Amino acid sequence: MAKHSKNAHESLWSTPAPEVLRATDTTRIDDIDYSLTPGFEGKKVDGQALLAERGAVLSALQEKLYANGRTGDLRSILLVLQGMDTAGKGGMVRHVIGMVDPQGVDLASFGVPTKQEREHHYLWRIRKELPRGGRIGVFDRSHYEDVLVVAVHDLVPRQVWEARFDEINAFEKELTDEGTHIVKVALFVSPEEQRRRLQERLDRPDKHWKYNPGDVTERGFLPQYRTAYQRVVDRTNTDYAPWHVIQADRKWYSRLAVTELLIDALQKLELDWPKADFDVEHEKKRLAES
Ligand code: ADP
Numbered sequence: 001m002a003k004h005s006k007n008a009h010e011s012l013w014s015t016p017a018p019e020v021l022r023a024t025d026t027t028r029i030d031d032i033d034y035s036l037t038p039g040f041e042g043k044k045v046d047g048q049a050l051l052a053e054r055g056a057v058l059s060a061l062q063e064k065l066y067a068n069g070r071t072g073d074l075r076s077i078l079l080v081l082q083g084m085d086t087a088g089k090g091g092m093v094r095h096v097i098g099m100v101d102p103q104g105v106d107l108a109s110f111g112v113p114t115k116q117e118r119e120h121h122y123l124w125r126i127r128k129e130l131p132r133g134g135r136i137g138v139f140d141r142s143h144y145e146d147v148l149v150v151a152v153h154d155l156v157p158r159q160v161w162e163a164r165f166d167e168i169n170a171f172e173k174e175l176t177d178e179g180t181h182i183v184k185v186a187l188f189v190s191p192e193e194q195r196r197r198l199q200e201r202l203d204r205p206d207k208h209w210k211y212n213p214g215d216v217t218e219r220g221f222l223p224q225y226r227t228a229y230q231r232v233v234d235r236t237n238t239d240y241a242p243w244h245v246i247q248a249d250r251k252w253y254s255r256l257a258v259t260e261l262l263i264d265a266l267q268k269l270e271l272d273w274p275k276a277d278f279d280v281e282h283e284k285k286r287l288a289e290s
Contacts, residue, residue: 008050009260015039017260023243029230032245034190037253047252054259055099061266062136064273066104069134071274075179076131077265079258080142082232083187084225085215086197088248088255089140092187095251096258097138106131109140122146122164123171131180136262143168144232151231152224165235172241181265182241185258186229187248191222 013020020039040047065077079097081089097105108129117125123143131137147164150156172182189197198219201211218225237243244261248254 008046009054012042012046012050013039013260014041016264017257018244018264021244021246021257021261023233023237023245025237027233027237027243027245029188029226029233029245032188032247034188034193034247034249036247037250038247040253040256044250044252047250047256051095051252051256051259054256054263055096058096058259058263058266059100061263061271062100062104064271065136065266065269066101066134067274068271069104069132071277072133073274074133075181075269076133076135076137077262078131078137078139078175078180078182079262080139080144080182080184081187082142082144082148082185082229083248084189084194084222085212085218086194086201087187087189088251089187090210091251092185092255092258093138093140095255096262097136099259100136104135106135106137107140108138110142110145123167130175133179137180143171144236147232148225148228151228152221165231168236169238169241172236172238176240181269183261183265184236184241184243185261186233186243186245187254188229188245189248191219193249194219 015038017039037047042050065073065075068075081092083089093107097107106129110125113122113125126139126143129137129139147161147168151158151161176182198211198215201207233243233245244257246254246257
């Protein structure tokens, strides 16, 4: 495995991930070149080695966030993971979030709404899963399903989901004002890579559990999903909760990229270790005498 200097991430990233992946007014989902690894100059072996190194940085920052949370700091991070089946959301949780202490993670997955959830406003189930102070919250799918799958399959009238964009922006503004730093990520794989991943799920008995016949049905809706994602990016790419559009054909790249986004978000909090609320010298003396 390649060995890197302390600042390898600076030399291997020609443009930092948060900058190069951040969606802009000119982002076009239809123009994504899946073969690229934007901003990253290294190869797979470099990316994998760097992921381990940066994982240690992420973990140290997360411990600081957690420590502050334990002493009353209400700030948190919320990673919103969106992407179609096989885009690698599960792997992101396992391999990126898996690098930090699970005590400090609030993880939630959102599938087809249950009967009880359907009786409430679509943000009801989301609000229940928001991260506590000092935690990294991870949403594996999110409130965005209510403007994605819902629009693609006409689950509610257009005027209903159209109104949700403003509502989502207001909701995310409220969360931001309360101290939640939102990191929104949309993962995209090429149709060919998606086919390969689904094929693998069919070919390997240890992956059958991941296969859902509905995934092949959804493949037929790829163009509609791209349109729906474009709308999401166009309508909800705010300054306080911007989107990051990530090429996910190469898992090592998408995982490294999300690691960098989380490190960046945590660094922006400028965390310090919480001050002791007891007299340290006095306690040292007491311990020595005990
Ligand atoms: P996964 O396939 O990601 O492992 P699940 O099978 O539990 O997870 O559920 C995911 C499915 O739930 C996806 O097809 C997704 O589009 C659907 N889903 C999520 N939220 C909603 C929603 N608000 N309305 C309708 N379908 C939804």
